[in-house]
Amino acid sequence: MKEYNFFLGCIAPNRYPGIEASAVKTSRKFDIDLQDFKGASCCPAPGAFGSMDVDAWIALGARNICLSEKEGKDIALICNGCYKSLFEANHRLKANPELKEKINSILANIDTEFQGSIEVRHLIDILYNDVGTEKVKESVEQPLTGLNVAIHYGCHLLKPKFDRTFGSSERPRFFDELVEALGATSVDYKEKMMCCGAGGGVRSYKVDLALDMCNEKLYNMVQANADVVVNVCPFCHLQLDRGQVEIKEKFGDVYDLPVLHYNQLLGIAQGMNPEELGLDAHEISVEPLLAKIL
Amino acid sequence: MTSEGMRDPKHYQLGKTQFDPDLIKEVEARGGKNAQMCYQCGTCTAGCPMTQRSGLRVRTVMRKANLGMREVLDDPDLWLCTTCYTCSDRCPRRIIATDAIIALRNIATQEHKVPMSMIKIMGSIAKTGHGVPNSEGNMKKRVLLGLPENPPTTHTYPEYIKDINKILEVTGLLKIKEEMEAESQ
Numbered sequence: 466m467k468e469y470n471f472f473l474g475c476i477a478p479n480r481y482p483g484i485e486a487s488a489v490k491t492s493r494k495f496d497i498d499l500q501d502f503k504g505a506s507c508c509p510a511p512g513a514f515g516s517m518d519v520d521a522w523i524a525l526g527a528r529n530i531c532l533s534e535k536e537g538k539d540i541a542l543i544c545n546g547c548y549k550s551l552f553e554a555n556h557r558l559k560a561n562p563e564l565k566e567k568i569n570s571i572l573a574n575i576d577t578e579f580q581g582s583i584e585v586r587h588l589i590d591i592l593y594n595d596v597g598t599e600k601v602k603e604s605v606e607q608p609l610t611g612l613n614v615a616i617h618y619g620c621h622l623l624k625p626k627f628d629r630t631f632g633s634s635e636r637p638r639f640f641d642e643l644v645e646a647l648g649a650t651s652v653d654y655k656e657k658m659m660c661c662g663a664g665g666g667v668r669s670y671k672v673d674l675a676l677d678m679c680n681e682k683l684y685n686m687v688q689a690n691a692d693v694v695v696n697v698c699p700f701c702h703l704q705l706d707r708g709q710v711e712i713k714e715k716f717g718d719v720y721d722l723p724v725l726h727y728n729q730l731l732g733i734a735q736g737m738n739p740e741e742l743g744l745d746a747h748e749i750s751v752e753p754l755l756a757k758i759l
Numbered sequence: 760m761t762s763e764g765m766r767d768p769k770h771y772q773l774g775k776t777q778f779d780p781d782l783i784k785e786v787e788a789r790g791g792k793n794a795q796m797c798y799q800c801g802t803c804t805a806g807c808p809m810t811q812r813s814g815l816r817v818r819t820v821m822r823k824a825n826l827g828m829r830e831v832l833d834d835p836d837l838w839l840c841t842t843c844y845t846c847s848d849r850c851p852r853r854i855i856a857t858d859a860i861i862a863l864r865n866i867a868t869q870e871h872k873v874p875m876s877m878i879k880i881m882g883s884i885a886k887t888g889h890g891v892p893n894s895e896g897n898m899k900k901r902v903l904l905g906l907p908e909n910p911p912t913t914h915t916y917p918e919y920i921k922d923i924n925k926i927l928e929v930t931g932l933l934k935i936k937e938e939m940e941a942e943s944q
């Protein structure tokens with residue numbers, strides 16, 4: 466059993482707890498134990514916080530990392546925003562002694578020192594690179610045959626690519642392979658790699674523009690006959706799910722396209738029931754999707 | 760350009776526009792590495808998802824920053840970048856334009872030009888540890904899933920929040936927040 470401190474962030478535990486629950490339950494099937502990470506906070510939100518002060522953003526991220534360093538556990542997380550904050554803070558601090566010194570002088574005020582002794586991993590990275598698509602496939606009890614999935618990678622998982630380990634940010638494949646391992650089809654759609662529009666603080670600053678971007682993505686997905694959008698970021702998830710309600714109110718466009726985090730899709734494929742995955746708590750009903758596969 | 764303005768090594772002027780040669784150095788020092796290498800090809804603007812729906816033009820921001828036009832710090836469109844990093848991954852000069860924009864936002868924050876929506880998120884983190892805190896409706900959803908009402912974060916262990924505030928204090932952000940809140944009243 467590989468143990469991780471499970472970094473939750475904000476949106477998953479506080480808006481879409483089904484994402485949190487499904488990550489823990491589906492990971493157990495692969496002998497991955499996502500444990501309570503005591504005292505963790507907001508990563509903090511890279512768009513909003515990084516935009517105000519990069520050093521404070523890194524220091525607050527390092528506070529989270531240092532808590533896990535003290536327990537000697539690597540961090541696993543399920544949100545691209547958290548990934549940007551914690552992966553980049555960890556990576557930059559390990560690579561740049563000058564920055565490390567500067568941030569440690571801030572952290573000295575709370576009797577904390579960044580060591581650089583642990584790794585920060587996105588669960589999708591662990592699933593693809595450690596577990597592997599073959600084992601993911603073996604865990605499937607309910608193949609998702611015939612299901613058209615529009616994959617939304619999300620920006621901060623892959624970009625900037627010089628600061629990531631996934632290779633191409635224009636035509637990546639690993640997430641598609643993980644979806645295909647469940648028996649579903651990954652449909653190609655126009656501007657697949659486009660942003661959901663929520664990041665950088667834009668959703669809270671000018672929600673209409675954030676939603677306009679999301680609207681274009683949803684339109685392109687529906688044009689490609691998608692049955693569902695699958696993401697690996699609760700903030701993209703919120704933008705795509707609740708965003709559809711807002712888009713309907715503001716612009717009159719209706720898609721009714723269900724939105725799932727990959728761990729929830731994996732949970733369905735592993736034979737879990739929709740309630741234990743928190744699917745009933747989504748704004749856009751997932752019933753049409755369940756009717757198609759169950 | 761007046762000859763007088765030209766002679767001032769720090770600030771020179773064209774009509775009413777001020778040029779500050781230190782601005783781009785500050786952008787680079789704050790993480791916008793190699794921003795001076797921009798050769799204005801426009802690849803960034805062409806691929807930016809905000810270009811077609813807003814006034815944000817990345818290439819123009821890069822030009823203004825390089826020319827030292829501090830007015831870019833007052834541009835409300837500076838805050839429309841979603842930080843998707845598409846421009847950065849495509850830049851033929853390998854400039855991370857997104858980080859240059861973030862650096863400009865950091866400078867604007869120092870001058871109290873940050874939108875209050877961002878300050879609010881800081882306030883929420885200072886108070887609860889979370890940018891998006893838990894809610895009563897969500898607690899019920901959590902319990903139905905077999906999870907505790909509150910996650911094991913600062914929500915369950917509020918004693919950790921003081922360290923967060925200490926970091927906000929020593930980096931000067933708490934002061935900016937308080938001053939801006941006072942100004943907006």
Ligand code: SF4
Binds near residue numbers: 797804821
């Ligand atoms: S793509 Fe790079 S070099 Fe070209 S204009 Fe944009 S920042 Fe400058």
Ligand code: SF4
Binds near residue numbers: 839844846
């Ligand atoms: S990072 Fe910002 S400026 Fe660059 S392409 Fe994305 S939205 Fe446009």
